[in-house]
Amino acid sequence: MTIKSLSPRAAHDLLKEGAVLLDIRNADEHARERITQARHLPMDRLHISTLPTGGAPAVIFHCRSGHRTRMNAPQLEAWAGCDAYVIEGGLDAWKKAGLPVVEDKSRPLELQRQVQIAAGSLIVLGAVTGATISPWFHLLSGIVGAGLVFAGVSGFCGLARVLMHMPWNRNAMASET
Structure with a gap:
């Protein structure tokens, strides 16, 4: 069986009939913007034993654009245990x-x-200062680019680790716990 797509309006109607809406985005995404009826269960913590369907006739999954739900559709459908749907276009389409x-x-x-x-800012800064001040500043762009490649290959992003410790993110994390 293939997980079915629903338009945002059809999903909204199905929610009125008792379906459960699950937001599979990360906690920081959900905290900033979310669909009112959505329960938050990030994809990395989603397990068949923890899926909160509560006997609902259907489960509707969503992310920001619909891409994550499509990429994980077979797994989401297997975990649902009932009729499973994804919102076509995700939260962005819901808002539209x-x-x-x-x-x-x-x-x-x-x-x-x-x-x-x-x-992006560091790469542009390196390129501009490399062109106007000294070619040595091009190293900044190269280092940041190499860091992005490393993050993509390894799954470890040093810049994300640094940003997590910035005051605006520390305050947000403290209020989530």
């Missing part, structure tokens, strides 16, 4: 459909986005 979300702009940006902003 004008359906309600809870936003907490006081929460920091998702860690992945912080890494992208910091790495």
Whole structure:
């Protein structure tokens, strides 16, 4: 069986009939913006024994864009134990459909986005200063680029580890516990 896709409106209607909505994004993503009825269960902590369906007739999974749910669809469907669906287009499509979300702009940006902003800024800084001040500054761009490659290959991102300890992220993590 293949997990079925639902439009945001169809998912909204199915929720009214008792379906359970599970948000599989990371905690920092969920804390900043979420669908009101969604239960949070990050993909890395999702197990068949912990899936909180509560006897629901169906489970609907979502992420930000729908990509993560599609990539993990066979596993999610196996864990559901009932009819399983994904919201086509995820949270982004839900918002475009004008359906309600809870936003907490006081929460920091998702860690992945912080890494992208910091790495991109350092690469641009290295390129600009390398072109205008000294070619040695191009090393900064090279080092950051190599760090990104290493993070992709190994799964360890030193920049993310540093950013987790920044005051805005420490305060956010403390309020989640």
